Amino acid sequence: MKKLGVIVNPVAGMGGRVGLKGSDGIEILRRAREMGAEPESPRRAIEALKIIAKLKNEIEVLAYPDEMGADECSQAGLEPEVIGSIKSGETSPEDTMEAAREMAQKGVDLILFAGGDGTARNIYTAIGAKIPVLGIPAGVKIHSAVYAINPRSAGEVASLYLQGQVVNIREAEVMDIDEEAFRQGRVNARLYGYLKVPVERRVQSVKSGARSEQAEMEGMAAEVAANMEKDTLYIIGPGTTTRTIMERLELPNTLLGVDVVFNRELVANDVGEKQLFNLLEQHKGKAHIVVTAIGGQGHVFGRGNQQISPRVIRLVGKNNIIVVASREKLVALQPHPLLVDTGDPDLDQELSGYVRVVTGWEDSIMYRISNDAD
Amino acid sequence: MARQKKLLRDNYHQARWDESIIFELSVPGERGVLVPLACPGVVSQVGDGVSAIPANLRRKKAPALPEVNQMRVNRHFYHLSQETLGTDVTLGISEGTCTMKYSPKVQEHMAARHPGIVNVHPLQDPETMQGMLEIYYQVEQFLKEISGMDAFSLQPGGGAHGVYANASMIRAYHRARGDNNRTEIITTMFSHPCDAATPNTAGFKVITLMPDESGYPDLEAMKAALSERTAGIMITNPEDTGIYNPRIEEYVKAAHAVGALCSYDQANANGMLGIHRAREAGFDMCHFNLHKTFSAPHGCMGPATGAIGVKEFLKPFLPVPRVEFDGQKYILNSNYPESIGKVRSYFGNANVVLKSYMWIMQHGAEGLKEAAICSVLNNQYFMKKIAAIPGIVIWYAKGKRRLEQVRYSWEKLKQDTGVGTDDVNKRIVDFGIEHYWTSHHPWVVPEPFTLEPCESYNKEDLDEYVEVLQQISKEAYADANFVKTAPHKAASHRPTHEAIDEAELIAVTWRQYQKKHGKK
Structure with a gap:
């Protein structure tokens, strides 16, 4: 019998409706409550859990007490085994982390959580990518790519996964932005890591002979590697997609950071903005930036790769930017464009237009880049 | 008054023989x-x-x-x-992009029995098979008139094979002019996948255009992709969505402006016969699937014919041997030094060419045009009825008509009930209708299905199909689980895909099957 763990961050999303751009921190929560914010996540969690309740007799469900999962489960018609302890009404990020840890220990097959970027980060901090998780989007900030598109879909995908039906497991970005900076109008998004997430395949059923995303990305890496020019500096951005290029080159890679390659040799791992800029200045010759769309919203610059700053991009030049992504990623993004938010509006404007995204071996897609998320 | 017929076969049940291998x-x-x-x-x-x-x-x-x-x-x-459902027993409307029209049985009888074809061997002296060669020659003349191209080859053994031959001719053309830098082919997301896959196989880098908000290939993106490296564009029109691109000439002009060739994928030409020609759209080459538009059956991976047509300046590159008429007799001419060579043994699938010859001769020019008009009319009636079914949405080009097929979406049904296109597809067979075609990979339109009610089907056939979809939509809203556990009356029930997807389980011989599935 498959085991499902349910964690609800009961305060996720509270800051959103009252314009507080996030709900992290006790003070903000207090203000949100004062402004009349209602909890969003329990309702959304119940919507997803109702779908899973159809499998009630085929699965075991573990939940954290009260509003952190147990209440939502019973309202959805599930009878969970309740574990752990919390102070109802005063839950904290530590509770989320503890819940994830205990559930991992008890050997759940999947953790379904309701929350936002902060919640995803807590779970990642607690258990890393040990077991698959799936997010019910309920937070204010949804930059991470670990969520289903809506609560119903979260319920559907989790059900499929628990029934052992064909779904893909994808490594999805855990991102979070500095809420304090965000309230002051700056987006400072960091890439914290990757969680394993089941996703429903948006492809024709397998017999079509469609190549797997992994195979396509190996083709992409081969394509980028084969076209690497001599005496040219390659700045390899963060992410699992660009990681395949480093693996192809058999070079050590920083999943969450920026690496630099020259003549197929490693120059430096995990460089900061200053170091990167200095390297470029010393190099003087031609350089390329290789980046992918990070997170659920399709950002090529400005989320999780701020080391590649406006002055770095200008020095390399627009025409020397190589964007890589899988077809599936681009299709899932439809009809939204890829986004740039470098912090330099003029540069964002210059980068807008069309880019040839490398999607496989000798295979690419023309895709729109925009400086405007709407 | 006409008798009110029962359309929904709710008492249908497929045979289940529990047959051994x-x-x-x-x-x-x-x-x-x-x-x-x-x-x-x-x-x-x-x-x-x-x-x-x-x-x-x-x-x-x-x-x-x-x-x-x-x-x-x-x-x-x-x-x-x-235990299967084929076009002779069910509505082939399901197979959008496949043009499953009725192929008159007399064609089958001739191809299987007539001594003029069953007793002929392609290695015979051409003088002793003048009849067969004349049919080849005549079909070429018909296709020239239908497309406006100047020469055709009927050698490729399938649609994608024809597109591959076209890609090879594009390569040969540029090389013959000493231009070796043209390494890229541009295609579109809703073109047939072979427009990307075959040039790739022929050694080109392939650039794909996404659809814009209206569902047309993004023209601005194409202009951004065109350069002195572009060897050609290979695109389908109307695309898989059924949307005809009325600005096709602009795409062609932009490509020609950088010296690229333009190849028109007309595998689905059923709505265009006698109405729209590759020549007037400005294309340099095109192809037809004789086994779709021209009524040779789709026979499960063949035999088929991808007829490829070119303008005069590309004729030297066509495959050889060419079937020609010297004024007195039909000959096989291989004297084309710039030809891409042979793409298939002998001169292709003669039985397919014969069936298409018969179909064209039965219709005549006016008949072909009428077939196209009927297929488009059928689709208008069909689309209007289907659009009204709860749970179905049609992406792109709101309010605009589609030509001869439509890519629909169960996106709303999935959101409302959790029942998606794969589920509906499993249920549809419970009414004696074969699984429908969803979409090529990847699913740009979510929860897709593609239907093509070509000219063979009458109003009653279309109404039956609509009634089935209506019924399944009703069931999904009332009891989603019932649809999700379908089929309930079919020969097989949701076979798992592992055996055809995972390399370690795929078995194409009995010996492999025994080994990989631990039977021995």
């Missing part, structure tokens, strides 16, 4: 035919017939063929045929 039916020593020994006269001439084969090429053990009597073999394959 033919190897499992094998009884040692059982035979279907007892082959007599060679008579002494033959033996004296050729000996035992085996010792002439070098020892290292000879089998040591007899092949492990199933040993089954003739009647049982016959019954076996009838059982299997009753």
